[in-house]
Amino acid sequence: MTERRPGLDAQGFLAREGSLPRVPPVFHPVVAAARDRLPDVFGARLHSAYLYGSLPRGTARVGRSDLDLLVALHEEPTEADRHSARALGEALDKEYPQIDGVGTLLYGRARLLSDLERHDLGWFVACLCTPLLGEDLAGHLPRYRPDSLLARETNGDLALLLARWRTRIAETEDTDAARLPLVRYMSRHLVRTAFTLVMPRWNGWTSDLREMAEAFAAYYPARADQLRAAAVRGYEPTGDAGVLRAYVDDLGPWLAQEYARVHGVKARRPD
Incomplete structure (x- = not known):
């Protein structure tokens, strides 16, 4: 029988790897600022937002790690949305020296839940992203095996x-x-x-x-x-x-x- 490695739950499905409690305390202010400002930036277009990367895994290094965000909108993002995301990232990076840059992925809800993205962006949201705001799209996605x-x-x-x-x-x-x-x-x-x-x-x-x-x-x-x-x-x-x-x-x-x-x-x- 193939050995079951880390990263899987008791049923052999990929477990979500991060969580908000794992975010090191030094990064709490920047995460809180992102959570507070995202609704102001995107308004009613915002469906949900997530952290991913080293912060929710608890492995971030002060002054070396960036803040990684995925934002799901009710519609496909526009160029204006991308500009707003960049402006927010630049502001957070300037205000919080504990991070080294901000990267924001923007997608429409329909694309994230589409059949085409089921085993790529969908898997990414369900397994590698930590919910920060809004309805967690993982509830609409299947469980995944490392196949x-x-x-x-x-x-x-x-x-x-x-x-x-x-x-x-x-x-x-x-x-x-x-x-x-x-x-x-x-x-x-x-x-x-x-x-x-x-x-x-x-x-x-x-x-x-x-x-x-x-x-x-x-x-x-x-x-x-x-x-x-x-x-x-x-x-x-x-x-x-x-x-x-x-x-x-x-x-x-x-x-x-x-x-x-x-x-x-x-x-x-x-x-």
Whole structure:
């Protein structure tokens, strides 16, 4: 029998990983400010709001971690909504030195609950997001197992992303400082994709990049050192241009090909 790993409940379903009580006390003021201001920003358009990332997991680092929000609106977000979200994030980042930036995802309720997003954004809300305001959409979503369908629909689009990454790299200023955010983002994405590649066999869930890399290493030892190094850069990035080239020319293409072989390709979304 396959061993049941962390991240699952007694029935083998993925358990929601975060909660408000896990938010470290030093971050309570910024979370309270976000909760208080979101209704003013979006008014009656706001359906619900959620935290995700290191704050609700209890692993946030003062001055290093960002505030991650997902906002569900009753309708699809407009450009004005996105502008308002950016303005709120900039204000919170300026007022609260304990965070290093604010990232806000905006979606319409219908999209989050759609059949197309059932095993991607829906799973994200149900398992990786912590309710902050409004009706919890998880009540309208199924329970999830760490199976091949979930793997395919969450990260089965890496080949498509690699083309965009190459463009971003080419357009980025040729300095270490400019490359740091790219290295951090791409390192994290590749580690998470490598983990979900083996997730059904590993049979569990973790959001810790180092744990993800070790889970992957057990099945792909020839690529283990690359993933371990990427996990480190996901937390402590460098601005090395060679790292980005290796990601889009070697590790990324191999991972995309192996992912498609094992799980298939993610269903296409409308442009």
